[in-house]
Amino acid sequence: MSHKILLLPGDGIGPEIVAEARRVLDVLCECHGLRCELEEAPIGGAGYDAAGQPLPAATLDLARAADAVLLGAVGGPRYDALPREVRPERGLLAIRAELGLFGNLRPAILFPQLAAASALRPEVVSGLDLLIVRELTGGIYFGEPRGVRTLPDGQRQGFDTELYSESEIVRITRLACRAAEQRQRRLCSVDKANVLESSGLWREVVEGVVEQEFPHIELSHMYVDNAAMQLVRAPKQFDVIVTGNLFGDILSDCAAQLTGSIGMLPSASLDEQGKGLYEPVHGSAPDIAGQDRANPLATILSVAMMLRYSLGAGELAERVEAAVAGVLADGLRTADLQGGTRRVGTREMGEAVAERLRAG
Template sequence: MKIAVLPGDGIGPEIIEQAKRVLDALRSDGLPIEMEEAPLGGAAYDQYGQPYPEVTQKLAREADAILLGAVGGPQYDTLDRPLRPERGLLAIRKDLNLFANLRPAILYPELANASTLKPEVVAGLDILIVRELTGDIYFGQPRGVEVRDGERFGFNTMHYTESEIRRIGRVAFEAAMKRNKRVCSVDKMNVLETTQLWRDVMTELAPEYPEVELTHMLVDNAAMQLVKAPKQFDVMVTGNMFGDILSDEASMLTGSIGMLPSASLDANNKGLYEPSHGSAPDIAGKGVANPLATILSAAMMLRYTFNQEQAAQRVENAVKAVLAQGLRTGDIYEPGTKRVGTREMGDAVLAAL
C-alpha cells in the first residue's frame, strides 16, 4: 500500500502529520503501508521553482494513492499564473486523470449546533456530491486575456464530451447503489448547450441502473434547495465548476469545512485524498487547525483505493468517539465542550483507535 504524502502549504504539514500518525498505528496493526513525502504547490515552488515538479510527478505516478494536505498562500498571489500553487493541484489531477471527485457532507449528531441552519433542517444530513474534475471550463481551450477593440477581453471555454459525462455519471449511479439509490443531476440546460448534453447523457444512462431514481435540477435551484431542504438529496452529480461551488456550500451545512474529507479517483480507483478546506495561512503554525478532515480522508483512501473497509470504519469510529467525548478544535468549538489543538486531537483519535 504505497502512499505518496504531499503535505503542501499553510496548515497542510500540521494536519498531514496527524493523519500519518493514524496510518502508522494501522501499520503497527499489520497493514502493509509505505509512505513517502514530496512537495506540491507553494512548497514545491520554493524548492524547485514549479508547483508540480518532476520529483513529485514520479512519486505520484508510482504510488497507489496520494494523501494531500492543502496548497496556496498569499505570498504566491503575485506569481505568474502557471507557477501558482493551485496550478500544481490542477496539474496532478490532470496528470493522473483523477476525473471523479467524491465529497461527502455528513453532519455528526454532536455538531448539529455548529451549523448555521436550524438543527431540524440539517440533523441526520448525509449527502455525497460527485463532481467531474478534469473537464469543463477549468480546462477548456481557448482561454486567456487579450486586447480586443482597444480594451481587455477575458475568455474561457466550457465543453464536455459525451464519454466524459457518461463516466462520471456511472460513478454517481454506482455510489447511489450503495446508498439510498437516488441521484440528482445538476445542470443549467436552459441556458448552456454543454449542460443540455449533460442532461441528455444522464437520462440515457439511467436505464442501466433501474433501481436508482434519477432527477434533474438546475444549478441555481440546487444551490437554493441545499439551504432550504438539504436532506432531500442522496447523491448529487454535476460538472467541474458547479460541483466546486455546490460542494463548498454543502460543506458549510455541516458546521465546518474542517470536518469534510474528499477523494479524487481515476478509472481504477487510484485516488488523491485531501480535506475539503484550504491551506488557512492565517492559522498556519499555531497548532490549532482541525485535523479530522484529513484523518477522514485517509479513511476514504483505505475504503476506495485499498478496499480496507474494516480499517476505514475503525478510523471513522475513532473520530466519532472523539466528538462524543466533547473534544473540539476552534472551528467546531461551542460552550460546554473542550477546546483542543491539532496534536491533542490527533492524540485523542489515536487513543480511540
C-alpha cells in the same frame, strides 16, 4: 498486500494535519492489519522551494507509482509574487491533470455533536449525509477558445467555452452511480438544460447511462439554481448529486457550510481505475500555521475515504469515522468547532483519534 501511499504535506497547516493523518495510518498498521509503505514529497510552495517547481518531477514520479496520495494543502502569501505558472496552486492543478483525476467526491456529513454549529436549524440538518460528485477535468474551466479580445467598438470582452463530450459525461455518471449503489441508490443530476446546450447533452447522456447500466438507481434532475436553493431549504432530500465542474465547484462549497465547519470536510479525486488523491477541502490557513490550532479531522476523514475508495478497506474506513465521532462525543473541539467541553490543539485531537483506534 502492501499499499504504497504518498504523503504530500504541502504548505501552511499542511504539515501539521498530515502528521496527524500519518499517526492514524501508523495505528491502523500496528493494530488493525493495514499494510502500507509511506513516503513523503514536496508540492506547492514546498515544491518550489525544493526544486523551483510547484510539482517537482520527482514528486510526480512517486505519485504515479503510489496506490493513493494524501495531500495537506498548498499556498501562502510568501508565494504571491511568483509568476503565475510557478505558484503553489499550479502544483495541485498539475497533479490532478497528470494523474487523470476526473471525478471529485465531496461528502457533506453532519456529525450529531455538531448540529448546533450548522448555519441551518438543527431540525433541518440533523442526520445530513450527502455526496456531491463533481466532474473535475472538463467544462468551462478547461474549454477552448477562451481569452480576452477587443471588439470593433473598442470594448474588451472576456470569453470562456463550456464543453462536455459524451465520454466525459458517461464516466462521471458511472462513478456517481457506483457511489449511489453503496448508499441509498438515489442520484440527482444537476444541470441548466433549459438554457445551455452542453447541459442538454449532459441530461440526455446521464439518462442513457442510468437506464442502460444502472436501472436500479432512482434518477432525478434539477436545475442548478433550484439545487442551490434546495441545499439550504431541505438538504436531506439529496443522497448523491452529480454535476459538472462549474456547478460542482459552487454547490460543494454551499454544502460545506451545512456541516458546522469546513475543517470537517474531506474529499477524493479519482481516476478511472479508482486510484485517488485525497485532501481536506479547507486551504493552507497560513495565519494559523505552526500554532497547533488547525483541525486535523478533515484530513483524517480523507484517510477514511482513501481506505474505502482506493485501498478496498471499507471496514477500516468505518473504524476511522467511528473514532472521529467518538472524540467529538467526548467533547473535544479544535478552535473552529463550537460547543464541546474541552478545547484541544491539532496534535491532541490527532492523538485522541489514534488512541480510540488503538483501543478498539
